[in-house]
Amino acid sequence: MGTAIVVAGTIMGSGVASAEDTGAQQYPLPPTFLDGIGMELANPGGSAPGSNDWSCVPSEEHPDPVVLVHGTAANRQDNWAYLSPLLANEGYCVFALTYGNYPDLPWPLSAFGGLKPMEQSAAELSVFVDEVLEATGAEKVALVGHSQGTLMPTYYLNRLGGNTKVRDHISLAPLWDGSHAFLLEATFSLFGQAGLRDELEQLVATVGCGACPQVLAGSQWFRDLHADGVYAPEVRYTNIITRYDELVLPHTSGYREADNATNFVLQDHCEADWAEHVAIVNDPVAAAVVLNALDPDNPRPVPCVSVPPFTGWSPTAPAP
Incomplete structure (x- = not known):
């Protein structure tokens, strides 16, 4: 994917902070979801910018590493080309795995993840989370998932002991x-x-x-x-839903109430947001909700900007 310096206009100071605000390394943010595919083409099997730095030490402000869990037929690079660098710019230790793929197949077939039964993928997630905890010394992680990546972890949380290792489960386009x-x-x-x-x-x-x-x-x-x-009582859940989801039908499948769950429908907050199932991972409105879920003690205003479907938001001005 190509790159463009991000976070401008209405986003600045009202939704997503710049790297200069956090003191973290600054990574450029790609303008569209399609840029992630370009990254995979240019660097087969690679990691999205800002992710999988195994020397990363969590800060006091952000003690929980973030583990990104992609959707069906995606992988750790193409699904997270936007959110991975954005979270790293905010000072989080960010990690992402490709699960449920067939790594013995030649690329590009090996790049399609989320294909195996979710029980098998949950076992892979369990191993990966343990590796993240060992490398960082953290007590718990936060999961941010998209599509199948919101659903598959429930097996890990409910059946494989993940409820003791995960503090937050943040879902983009969930389908409960x-x-x-x-x-x-x-x-x-x-x-x-x-x-x-x-x-x-x-x-x-x-x-x-x-x-x-x-x-x-x-x-x-x-x-x-x-x-x-559905929910593990020890875990805090955030569901980020779009009315225009063409794969999660009806979109209300992602809405599930509980004392430990928050439901956020993007268009209830911002009618100009046309993000659907794919664009939601390149949506600065959704990204601000993710950041607030990760750090609820320091909430920031959620912006309202026009977001096109399928590609996500394309920044037009540089960050200061």
Whole structure:
């Protein structure tokens, strides 16, 4: 992805602070989601700027390292080209993994993550979090996930002991009730009426995408999740939702109330924000909500700026 110096206009001083404000190293922020794909093309298997510095020592202001968890078919670089440097500029230790991929395949096939069954991916996340905690000496981490990266960690939190190692679970485009996207959910529902849904899920998993049927409403994954209880009581949850989500249908699947959860619908705050499922990770409005969730004791105003769909916000003026 190309780069552009970021955080200008209405963002300055009202949503996302500049690196000069924090004393942290300044990384340029890419203007669109598509720039992350460019980064992967230029540096296959690399990490997004600002992430995976294993010598990073958390500060007193930000003691919890941030672990970024990508969505289906994405990876640690292309999904986080915007939020990774932004969080690093704010002084956080930022880490990101590629999970659920097939690393033995040649690139670019190896670059597609989030394909294996989410139980397997959760085990990978567990190992990665332990590595982050050991390297940084931190007691807990904060998870920031997108799409499947909001859902898969629930298995880690609820079944693999992650609830003792995670303080915050911040979700961009979550889907706690599954998705009815396109005709996929209807197809699986028809097989379910014939008593064959589990067999169809297994078939799809066998051909290489075990997570794909799991994220659909009515899957065995969601039956198990709801039986367990979606939220771990020890963890603080923030759900960042867009009305224009074309993959999480309905978008209210991401809205779930609890004493330890906050729900934020972007367009309830800013009608000019047209970010949908993809652009939400390059959205300065959503980014400000992420920062407030990570540091609730020092909240900042959430800006309202026009954000286009599919690409995210493109800055037009340099930071001071």
